[in-house]
Amino acid sequence: MKQWQITDEWSFDGLKLVDVPQPEPGPGEVLLKMQAVSLNYRDYLMIGRGYGRMSGELPLVPLSDGVGEVVALGAGVEDVALGSRRLPCFIQNWFGGDLGPAGFDGALGGPLDGTAREYMNVAVASSVPVPEHFSDEEAATLCCAAITAWNALAEMPETAVDGGTVVTLGTGGVSLFALQLAKARGARVIATSSSDDKLARLRALGADETINYSKTPEWGKAVLGLTDGRGADLVVEIGGADTIAQSMRATRADGTMSLIGNVGGSVAEINLPLVFMFRKRMIGISTGSVADFQAMMAHLDDKPDFHPALDGHIYDFEGLSEALQALPKGRHFGKIVVRVG
Numbered sequence: 001m002k003q004w005q006i007t008d009e010w011s012f013d014g015l016k017l018v019d020v021p022q023p024e025p026g027p028g029e030v031l032l033k034m035q036a037v038s039l040n041y042r043d044y045l046m047i048g049r050g051y052g053r054m055s056g057e058l059p060l061v062p063l064s065d066g067v068g069e070v071v072a073l074g075a076g077v078e079d080v081a082l083g084s085r086r087l088p089c090f091i092q093n094w095f096g097g098d099l100g101p102a103g104f105d106g107a108l109g110g111p112l113d114g115t116a117r118e119y120m121n122v123a124v125a126s127s128v129p130v131p132e133h134f135s136d137e138e139a140a141t142l143c144c145a146a147i148t149a150w151n152a153l154a155e156m157p158e159t160a161v162d163g164g165t166v167v168t169l170g171t172g173g174v175s176l177f178a179l180q181l182a183k184a185r186g187a188r189v190i191a192t193s194s195s196d197d198k199l200a201r202l203r204a205l206g207a208d209e210t211i212n213y214s215k216t217p218e219w220g221k222a223v224l225g226l227t228d229g230r231g232a233d234l235v236v237e238i239g240g241a242d243t244i245a246q247s248m249r250a251t252r253a254d255g256t257m258s259l260i261g262n263v264g265g266s267v268a269e270i271n272l273p274l275v276f277m278f279r280k281r282m283i284g285i286s287t288g289s290v291a292d293f294q295a296m297m298a299h300l301d302d303k304p305d306f307h308p309a310l311d312g313h314i315y316d317f318e319g320l321s322e323a324l325q326a327l328p329k330g331r332h333f334g335k336i337v338v339r340v341g
Contacts, residue, residue, distance in 0.1 A: 060109075067136055166187045317340050
């Protein structure tokens with residue numbers, strides 16, 4: 001079979017498509033014939049060992065997201081049908097509860113070999129079935145970004161009414177999933193972007209109001225204006241240093257800011273009285289457990305009209321390196337998908 005791997009150096013020069021033996025499933029495992037994979041910014045960073053020692057060792061098969069068809073069963077596997085589709089969960093050894101300090105030792109695409117291969121073994125206990133209404137390309141996106149957005153939204157304050165008001169930032173994978181999942185739960189969504197064209201596409205996905213943050217730098221104040229001075233119940237914060245002050249301002253008293261990224265910088269100043277005087281809450285969100293995946297899939301199984309936003313350009317397997325290098329340019333809208341099968 002063929003697989004992509006970072007071979008002898010952490011760089012795109014070291015990323016190669018190679019031939020390796022096809023594996024056989026071990027006890028408790030199924031063999032997946034991979035149909036499609038999708039990209040996260042984490043995957044781009046991993047090519048350059050962007051996670052340090054947490055990146056693992058070479059050679060390494062990249063990518064964390066993908067979906068495969070079950071083509072063989074290992075010993076002891078029952079109640080899994082040949083021909084069914086399964087999604088390998090991002091952190092293979094996080095079954096539920098707290099992640100723990102060593103949780104990311106079980107992450108696909110670094111330090112564990114990831115999904116960028118034609119066949120892969122996965123433990124049944126570390127994978128979930130995929131609802132039938134998703135295409136392979138759509139199903140391939142339901143890992144890192146979707147489960148992160150799912151858990152970010154789970155922090156909605158209990159005092160929120162009518163589904164709550166959610167603010168999403170930009171058009172990255174987590175933000176788009178947060179918008180779509182929030183709307184599926186009946187929330188009102190205020191979405192931001194620096195592009196009027198992308199704002200129009202956010203409205204087409206269901207955003208109730210949009211704010212161009214390049215034209216309205218004080219967009220936290222704008223959120224207050226759109227909520228009668230109250231603020232949002234939940235802000236899905238991905239910007240870090242560049243956005244956290246505005247996100248804090250946009251969050252209502254007794255509201256929550258789910259912190260899931262730092263694309264705009266890692267060190268930020270926070271106006272502490274704004275936090276404790278108004279009982280605002282900030283919580284870190286880091287993907288999800290197998291139990292979280294099971295809950296999300298059960299929810300989406302009852303949402304046949306839910307379809308993840310995909311970029312219009314679907315790459316073939318040989319074009320994976322090109323797809324990864326396109327990721328940071330930000331010209332796409334929706335998840336970038338690579339077809340394998």
